[in-house]
Amino acid sequence: MGIPVFILAGLLVHVVFLASIFDIYFSSPLVHGMTPQQTPLPPPARRLVLFVADGLRADSLFELNSNNTPQAPYLRAILENNGSWGISHTRVPTESRPGHVALIAGFYEDVSAVAKGWKENPVEFDSVFNESKYTWSWGSPDILPMFAKGATGDHVYTFCYTAESEDFGAQDAAELDTWVFDHVKSFFNSSRSNQTLFSALNEEKVVLFLHLLGIDTNGHAHRPYSKEYKENIRKVDEGVKEVVSVLESFYGNDGKTAYILTSDHGMTDWGSHGAGHPSETLTPLIAWGAGVNYPQKVTSQLFEDNFLKGISRSFNYVKMRMLLFAQADIAPLMASLIGVPFPLNSVGTLPLEYLNNTDHFKAESMFTNAVQVLEQFKVTKHMVKKKNVSLNNNYCCTVPLSDSEQINFLKKARLYIQQQKYNEAVSLCKTLINLALEGLSYYHTYDRLFLGLSIAVSFVGWTTYVILVIIKTHTNLINYQSNNKVSWKFLLFLFSALCILAFFLLIQTSPWTYYVYCLLPVPVWYAVCFIYLKNCKFHLMCVVFSFFYRSTLTVGLLVFAGWPVITQLWVQAKVLTTLIWTLLCVLLAVFPLMPVVGRESNIPLVIAAGLTTLLISCFSLASFSRGEYKYQSKEDLKVYLYQMFSIALSTYVVSSTHNSLKNKQGLPIFNQIISWMTLAFSSALPLLSPTLLFQRLFSILLSLMATYLLLSTGYEALFPLVLSGLLLAWIQMEQEALQHYGLSLKPKLAVFNFAYATDITQFRQLHLDDIRRSFFFVFFIVTAFFGTGNIASVNSFDPASVYCFLTVFSPFMMGGLLLLKVVIPFVLVSCAFEAVQVTTQLSSKSLFLIVLVISDIMALVSCFSQLFLLGKFAFSVLSPPCSISHYVLVMSLTIFMMLMNGLAQLLTTKRLELSRRTKHHST
Structure with missing residues (x-):
């Protein structure tokens, strides 16, 4: 095989290895075809106001200042006297798009969707906004359009400032939040003279969404402990107070408005986010108004988590309703408060501790939550069984949720509600939700082991092939006799194996990428076994190189x-x-x-x-x-x-630039x-x-x-x-x-x-x-x-x-x-x-081949086996490095080295002559 052909083949193989991680691990969790589920009892609120303070850390909001004064006096008074508070736990990547999807749609978006941008949707998904009668939203052009485009019909309205306003070098990024508050107040004032708008605002099942980006922008530009970040929190506190006052006045203090303030993600001390540090994953939640529980006094409450100890000292007399509940749980909470169907793809569990309602309402809401999650499980299971035709008769699952068991769970839960055994019904529904979520994960990842093994076999085969090329071409360690004759029996066997694999994938209606992953081992191992090993005797030593910590x-x-x-x-x-x-x-x-x-x-x-x-x-x-x-x-x-x-x-x-930005110019x-x-x-x-x-x-x-x-x-x-x-x-x-x-x-x-x-x-x-x-x-x-x-x-x-x-x-x-x-x-x-x-x-080829082998062994040994076979997942290598990002890094490293080999030759050997040619002296 010539050098250009070999490099092209190697490049294609490693592109497949890299692409496989996104296809196998980052497949979309969304399924379609579920029936919407809604609590049959009247909801406590007619409207919901959602404040999302982008980039707000839990400790930054809850902990007291050095002089023992609250950073946000109004919100502090709310959680002490009128509402409930807690801390939600986000998932990595802690970015704005997946955080808002979890909050509003109730599911954790495919990680690769971050690469699609913030405004576009790789797939359409249901959300609380979509299920509402009307939703009005104000804020960033990077977030709001995503939920408007994902909604059916024309009932989600957005009001955005310009993209140029999101300037890290601006004089005061808090102006982004001031813009939102001012436009909300102006909107309600002008609605009094617009009968159509006035009537719509007075409908039930209305959502108002205020996206506040200033805190995030100031955090990036000045760090979370800066004066600008803290001052922005104070301005948000004042803005929330003003908006609540305007709304209560507009609706005549009817007591039918529920309020929720939270954040999509936190922020590290150095002003970034995306990974899994507690400063990024722990976000605040304050809920008050219609249908929300009042504060509960306690003598003390201490948390083992070091990050939460400062918060516990600040609130040792006001009980946290739930410790570290999932961010996706907020979506069913909002749906329950205003009585809309739970988002179809929500995987959240309704946090009952936040509800101020009857035990009957809580039990019915939990039953609705269980049926909604079970619907996803049933659709996903049906899709997988339909695709895997050969397994229809003997389809096994580690989750005990057969059709009969599902019916028994639902009948028993309904009977408990009819008998007014509400606590038993809630407990049974929670069990059903947990089983359905476990089963949902099982069927969603059903093909992962098979595909992972296919890639692993190809990976080992390719590494072996490169080692043999090095030994054959650039050493005297083997005796190689050329023999181009290939047995017709072997060719028949090879062709039969390819046909069987292709037929197996065909009857399962597998996507074309599955054919690539599953058929790739055949030509790779053919090259190993019948081009080299057939006529080779050799002694080989392998050196495995890997790294884990800096x-x-x-x-x-x-x-x-x-x-x-x-x-x-x-x-x-x-x-x-x-x-x-x-x-x-x-x-x-x-x-x-x-x-x-x-x-x-x-x-x-x-x-x-x-x-x-x-x-x-x-x-x-x-x-x-x-x-x-x-x-x-x-x-x-x-x-x-x-x-x-x-x-x-x-x-x-x-x-000059940093001095100018420091002076806010x-x-x-x-x-x-x-x-x-x-x-x-x-x-x-x-x-x-x-x-x-x-x-x-x-x-x-x-x-x-x-x-x-x-x-x-x-x-x-x-x-x-x-x-x-x-x-x-x-x-x-x-x-x-x-x-x-x-x-x-x-x-x-x-x-x-x-x-x-x-x-x-x-x-x-x-x-x-x-x-x-x-x-x-x-x-x-x-x-x-x-x-x-x-x-x-x-x-x-x-x-x-x-x-x-x-x-x-x-x-x-x-x-x-x-x-x-x-x-x-x-x-x-x-x-x-x-x-x-x-x-x-x-020779550049011989030395580079050794580099290729070392890189492939790094990927195979250090993270590949644990990634695909043990199923360990962590998006950031700040945690143990056997992770998605580690694998992507090593694969990208190998592909980059192939490409950079040519770039290095260009940068070192080529010369552009813009004037007369100069005379070179021969070496």
């Missing part, structure tokens, strides 16, 4: 520091090179010990990184002006000087233009520089460093400098290590020219040191990813990193810039690896 990178780098001494390489290498290698390994080892997240912005460190880069550039310029390093033309010198100017300009822009338009221009030209400038090794590598560093400075907020700005220094020392050390084999050396690295590098596969076979070189590359790649942060965790991203480019909320644009920040160190490592390959006289 601190292990420090240990690895410290071991690397002693590598020249351990291997006695320092005898051949220059003393200065050895000392530089050791020093830079120790310096780089410090970065994984720095805070992953939670750090405050430290712009002086960014400025220091920029000035340090300029200082190094000046010394390099002196070297590039004389001797072996000398530039060949004035154009080359101009490019270098322009890159130095870009570094200086980026340093100024970072300082917004993002200067000049700074924004310079930032985007720097980003646009940074990728092209290295192609204008000489292709001499050190000059080209240093040009790549300067261009990427200019962009990286603009995306930095603290100590991470120094990371590329230290990493690049270590990589240059690595290149020098690796060339000197070739003396172990008595190989003829290439010319001095100072005059080595990438443009004249030829394919040197014929010069030598693989040695054990080449495995170590590949291991070093993988280790440096992992260090580049995790050296300054945890890129697999959503809440590691600091929005302040992109403030030089934009401050108006744009999730995909911001995400793209943050991804670029992650990729820049990756590019530096890839280019250094390209230099190592050509200077050590080794």
Whole structure:
């Protein structure tokens, strides 16, 4: 198999491996065809007002200030005298879209839906808004349209401010909430002169939704403990008080309005969210008004959770109604209060502790909740049984919910209600809900094990195949005799296996992706068993590399520091090179010990990184002006000087921008233009520089460093400098290590020219040191990813990193810039690896194949088996790293390395000539 075909095949296989995680683990939980369920008794409220304070932490609202005064006096008085309070627990990813879906629709949306954006729906879903008679909503254009588009009919109305208003650099983000409160008050005042609107507002089953984004925006921009964040909470408190007053006046204090205030997610101390820290997952709930329980006094209440201890001290005399109930439970609570059908796909359990109603109403509501969840279970079970035709007769499930058992549960619960044994009915309904939810999960994930095993078999087969390619092509460890004859019996067996698998999938009406996952092992293992193993005898040793915690990178780098001494390489290498290698390994080892997240912005460190880069550039310029390093033309010198100017300009822009934002003067338009221009030209400038090794590598560093400075907020700005220094020392050390084999050396690295590098596969076979070189590359790649942060965790991203480019909320644009920040160190490592390959006289294919094997083993051993076979799931690798994001990271890493291999060759070998061609000296 030729190199282009092999690379294409490898790329396609790994794309399948990556895509499988989204198809197997991220399939939509929604089913359709259920019958709406509604409590038959009259509801306590005619209307519901839902306040969602986006990004509001539970402790920020409930805990007292340093002077023992409440942060939100009005809401504090409500929960002490008029309503109930508690803490809801959100699920990861703790983002706005899934949080609002859980609150309003009652189910936890497919994680991949976050990638669809906030405004669009991958699938239509039912919600409390959809079931209402009318819903009016005010707030962000990123949230409100989602529920309007998901509603049937024309009864959900939205009033949004412009997207440009969501500016992290604005003078006061609390104005977003003020806009909402002002427009609600204006809306009700104007409705008195509009008879149609007035009549609609006085209907029953009405919902008013106020989405308050200011707290979230201020949290991102200034952190949750800032004056701006706390002041925004106070303004929300005042706004809620004013809106309640307007509504009570409008409805004549009829006592038929229920109020709920909560949040979609919390926020970390460093102003981000997305993962599973308690500061992100624990959100407040305050409910009051029609149908809501009054406060209950207690002598004390203490919680074991450290995050909740401060809250318990603030409320040791007002009982929390429920401790850590699920966020999805709020949807059935809202439906019960105004008497609308429970959302069809809701998986929430009605929190009865919040209801102020008769035991009969509570029992009927719980019965309705149970039937609604059971409907989903029945539809899902029917769909799976219909698809799995061969299993219809002997279909087993670990959940004891056969058709007869379902009927018995419902009959018994109905009998208890008729006999006024309401507590027994409620208890039985809760049991039925739990069983139905367990069964729902069982049938939803029914194909997961089968598909996971298929991918695992393919994964092992592909890794084995690559190992055999390396051994056959680049070593003398096997005796291979070419034999292209394939038995017709084997071909018949292969064809029969494919037909049986395809027929099995066909009768189950499986999607086309299932065919890919299940049929892929056949050609992969065919290549292993009948192209190589049929005629091979070999001895093989496997080295498994994996990583779990960032601190292990420090240990690895410290071991690397002693590598020249351990291997006695320092005898051949220059003393200065050895000392530089050791020093830079120790310096780089410090970065994984720095805070992953939670750090405050430290712009002086960014400025220091920029000035340090300029200082190094000046010394390099002196070297590039004389001797072996000398530039060949004035154009080359101009490019270098322009890159130095870009570094200086980026340093100024970072300082100027953050000073402007600190003074709440917004993002200067000049700074924004310079930032985007720097980003646009940074990728092209290295192609204008000489292709001499050190000059080209240093040009790549300067261009990427200019962009990286603009995306930095603290100590991470120094990371590329230290990493690049270590990589240059690595290149020098690796060339000197070739003396172990008595190989003829290439010319001095100072005059080595990438443009004249030829394919040197014929010069030598693989040695054990080449495995170590590949291991070093993988280790440096992992260090580049995790050296300054945890890129697999959503809440590691600091929005302040992109403030030089934009401050108006744009999730995909911001995400793209943050991804670029992650990729820049990756590019530096890839280019250094390209230099190592050509200077050590080794085929790029052979060394890259070893890297591919190491990466695949990382994915297979460290997380793949636990992910698919043990079913462990955690979205963030801040928790144990055997998780969805860890698997996606390793698969993306492998695919990136394939793509970056070509990019590194482009950046190091190609040259653009904008003027006359310069004369090159042959190496």
